[in-house]
Amino acid sequence: GIQVEQSPPDLILQEGANSTLRCNFSDSVNNLQWFHQNPWGQLINLFYIPSGTKQNGRLSATTVATERYSLLYISSSQTTDSGVYFCAVGTDYKLSFGAGTTVTVRA
Amino acid sequence: SQTIHQWPATLVQPVGSPLSLECTVEGTSNPNLYWYRQAAGRGLQLLFYSVGIGQISSEVPQNLSASRPQDRQFILSSKKLLLSDSGFYLCAWAQGNYGYTFGSGTRLTVV
Structure with missing residues (x-):
């Protein structure tokens, strides 16, 4: 199956900071989505x-897509941005999820 | 607007007991439906998906099964739960190959 690698695994930010999350994938895809999972799941x-x-x-x-990566940018981070960010990729209706990046934004 | 309902929110079941989790979608027709499981602190694993009534595809062999008795209803079942079945179960729907919408999930603890 398609391999999905997310980096970094953990990220600690001060409120107001900017950040970039990366998602690399191993094969051509026609579906890529980013998700945020809040502390309640x-x-x-x-x-x-x-x-x-x-x-x-x-x-x-x-x-x-030609280089098989995606980037998610968070600007002026807020404490409500905390949680886990997942990249998911796939073809033919199915998505494979990466392990996620855990973001903690401190006030 | 479309909504997805998943219940129960939490469940504690003894080893060897049966399981039935239900997911329903409103406001759309012929959605693609999915069951995912998330182990503590980890990513999501696709268990089953369905592109139509009675059509179920299994991604991971295990003691779970899924059924789609109606267009907008997706059920996850087990005849006998194992300790390893504990986890966070998420139902999702999508129209075609577009954005997924997830339910609020069921936290299952097998004791």
Whole structure:
């Protein structure tokens, strides 16, 4: 199956800082999504981004499909940004998830 | 608007007991439906997915099974739970090949 590697595994930020999360994948995909899992376990879809760049408020994402990686940018981080960020990739309806990046934003 | 319901939120079951987790989706038709499991502190593992009524694909051999008796209903079952079945179970839906929406999950502890 497709291998998904996320880095870094853990990230500690001071409130207001910017950060970049990376997702590398091992094969061509036609589906790539970023999710945020809050401390209560709820998974929220942030972006559907198999290619190109998207922005939603303080979050943006870029996927370079030909080079098999995606980046998630968090700007002006807030404590509510804390949680685990997952990258998921796939084809044919199925997504394989990476191990996630645990982000802790300190006030 | 579309909503997804998953219950119960938490469940404690003895080893060897049966299991039934239910997931329903509202506001859409013919969705793709998924069951994922998340072990503590780890990523999500795809267990089953369905692209239509009665169509179930299994990704990981185990003592769990899934059924889709209605278009917007997806059920995860086991006849006899094992300790290793403990985890956080998440149901999700998607329309075609687009963004997933997850339910709120069920925390299962097998004792």
